[in-house]
Amino acid sequence: MATNPQPPRPTFTTSLLAGAFAGTAVDLALFPIDTIKTRSQAPGGFLGNGGLKGCYRGVGANIIGSAPGAALFFVTYDYTKGFLSARRHAKEITEGGPSDWEAPIEHMVAASLGEVAACAVRVPTEVVKTRTQAGQHPTSLSALQAILAQHKTIGVSGVWGQMYRGWSVTIMREVPFTVIQFPLWEAMKEYRRRKSGREEINALESGVLGSVAGAVAAGFTTPLDVLKTRMMLAQEKTPFFTMLNQILKDHGYKAFFAGIGPRIMWISIGGAIFLGSYQWAANTLTEKRHGRPL
Known part of the structure; x- marks a missing residue:
């Protein structure tokens, strides 16, 4: 029985460059929706x-963090996937x-491992970006300076x-998200490969396919995204369950689905740009390395 040809395993350089390209592309394109x-x-x-005013406020932090964060994710993801598959x-x-x-x-x-690696870069830039987007600081630089200035106290x-x-x-938000998104994306990719040969x-x-997978994952993980946003904006460090109870007490269950529309739209479009950009870059680099089209 003939088996469908498997794609070449991405090299470290391919994962690094394709991931960095994808991360930068999606963050620049969709930053206003994230705001x-x-x-x-x-x-x-x-x-x-602030409404629609200054929708690109905080983009500086995102640009700095998006490329290395996505690169770290795909280097870890592709290596781990290849190792386990072998x-x-x-x-x-x-x-x-x-x-x-x-x-x-x-x-x-x-x-999951890819997300943990990426969050080493993503979380600090997310903190700066979130505080800038919410209007606590006029620019990413001023938000960062305000945090660093606290070292005296x-x-x-x-x-x-x-x-x-x-x-x-x-x-807690990103791991469940990727546990839904990436297996779904990979399964649909495999189905498409088999159908096309x-x-x-x-x-x-x-x-x-990335858009579909991202939309599904986004809907299920919106409550965790709300918690993440509130914890990052809090003036003082607040434990997870304390923040959870505070939101429930002050706003009820509906608060956990605040922003679900923009989030699904943002991640659905983002999934298309992110995974489409990654695939384009990875395919291009792989074709150059092997000297033939995939």
């Missing part, structure tokens, strides 16, 4: 936090029998805590 979502979730609501195929050869059911688990593990460890404010809830899908196909 609307953030202002909707912040205390005071959308209009109270072990699975070796097991199939030695023990016999297909083990395709393990593939989604591999993608979940790889995506709270010390270096305190500043570190400020920069990584919301780390735990960001991980090609080694790899093209950028447009990847973008469409």
